[in-house]
Amino acid sequence: MLKLVTKSISAEVQLWVDFTKRFHVNSDSYLTSVINYIHQNPVKHGFSQKAED
Numbered sequence: 001m002l003k004l005v006t007k008s009i010s011a012e013v014q015l016w017v018d019f020t021k022r023f024h025v026n027s028d029s030y031l032t033s034v035i036n037y038i039h040q041n042p043v044k045h046g047f048s049q050k051a052e053d
Helices: 002-008 028-044
Strands: none
Touching: none
16 A cells, blocks of 8 residues: 555655654663653643643
8 A cells, every 4th residue: 555655646745754863871860751741741832731641
């Protein structure tokens, strides 16, 4: 199916774009910060009322 989709659209159009940046997690404190960021991000942007949702 993916071959059919990619053949049917222009080569200039990308279906998926990787916006992620990769960082090495070197310490437990940085890991804790990353986990907190991941859990709080939907709350910060208004997708959720609290991180538990």
